[in-house]
Amino acid sequence: MKRSLKATVGLVGAASLILLAGCTTDPSVEAPQETGETADAEWFDQELYDKQDQERGIEPEGPADQPYLQAIEPVMADTSEYQVDGAQKLCFANASISNPWRQTGWITMNEQLKALQDSGVISEMETRDAQDNDDTQIADIDYFIAEGNCDGFIISPNSTAAMTPAVERACETGKPVIVFDRGVQTDCAVTFIHPIGGFAWGIDTAEFLIDNLEEGDKVVALRILPGVDVLEQRWAAAEKLFDEAGIEAVDYFTEGDPAEIKKVISDELATGDVQGVWMDAGDGAVAAIEAFEEAGADYPVMTGEDELSFLRKWEDTGMTALAPVYSNFQWRTPLLAAEKIFAGEEVPEEWVLPQSPITEDERADFLERNDGMPDGHYAKFGGEDLPGYPQIWQDRQIP
Template sequence: KTDKPVIVFDRGVETDCAVTFIHPIGGFAWGIDTSKFLIDNLDKGDKVVALRILPGVDVLEQRWAAADKLFNEAGIEVVDYFTEGDPAEIKKVVSDELAKGDVQGIWMDAGDGAVSAVEAFEDAGKDYPVMTGEDELSFLRKWKDTGMTALAPVYTNFQWRTPLLAAEKIFKGEEVPTEWVLPQSPITAEDLDEYLERNKGMPDGHYAKFGGEDMAGFPQVWQDRVIP
């Protein structure tokens, strides 16, 4: 009604007024990628501890629904816990499970606190698990240091920059797709070094596939907390 362009991103809404809807492929894709990786690297009957953040969050529930289905079909034993992403709780949960017996895999619906899960194995003197975390640098650096078998799924952080690019295009009169679907290809062992190098000097909480390495002043202005 305002005759202004509307851009919807991340979560969809019930409207047909948007010029473009920008979103990643989605939670089911995350769940499929991560569970398949674990299944391909584990044996039937192996145990996976699934670390979930919160119940009732749409994209997290989708990730878990897809993963749980594939784990069950593959005969993987899986137990899941809600941790609120608290590193101390994550470490406690994994340590308790290791005290009960061997754990071969760790699955996460988001990578917050992934390093704490790895540290639980170190503290217990156990072999590293096959693990999926996220593209947060803390996890990528731990992965590199340990040489563990891992995968870093991505929920394209670039989606929060893309609406600004879309607005720029719209006001220039350039065409944008009605539905702008962003890729979310995981970081694998083959490209781990590349993404560590691209984001060299950034803090542990930074997400490696944010897609802004070409922005002016990167990474210095972020390190100095100065906006150009």
């Protein structure tokens, strides 16, 4: 039978909304390991699960055509102490641009920067890239502090606990600090910007698979990395719902490597039918589908991501699928938040952006909107009104 089935940055729950969607693919990855474990209490947080589940159904406040300015149930922060005149210098400590999701966002962020430079809000944004290394990012933040030339800080943390003291040091300068996409365990930042979170992703995807499968069907879960909280939360939510629905789910870590993904799927198909594929990030989604084709097996019910390679393969095959989203347009929001802060306007203390999957009914529209974009581009990048559109994204010009 088929079945349907406010916390602050300083709280561990909210701080664990960390993002590593489209994680770095390492071609030297060892053979994947099936975890064979149930949802771990270290990662499953019932309060945060319930919060994100509820937020999925809340209509965000803000302009309908500007999702990067929308917010879910915002609690506003007074920023009048930061009001200044003239163009201001921002300092951006970025975790990395090591995967297609982050590269797409970085392109969009730089185009938003050009617009704010043209309007006289920002003079420049000095950026340091930590290349996925905690020690490097700590040194980057401390460099900015010692330099003393930052009118405001934007920080996309590489990890949660390790970055917390450095973020606090930036706050101690008295300049506004904006944290986005991954959290830290302090509430000293003026605003923390992020989509709803990992549990919401897990609920969206698991419910879709459950609705389209039968009790007793088998799902192979392809996971990128262990120990990354938002990814662990995606799986913890999905595993909980699969267990409750009587779906047999086995999970493997693959680091998104296409060869390893194909091996996992091929090995599973050799032992029996696989009715569903669940992914905690879209890297390698096409490889998973190709493994079914090469085995001559029926296409599975599948969840991938809003990367265009998956959307295009989904359209070509006609398979039953869903594209969950960890809203890439969030890369615009920190700069727009800085504009508001420098003007002394209120911003949400925790800026929760909408996070809505792309359904079959919406797929054609998003493919049409992104016609001509490369496969590594993300459909919900939200930069259509920015300078350089569409050429900069089509050419994949990484600043």
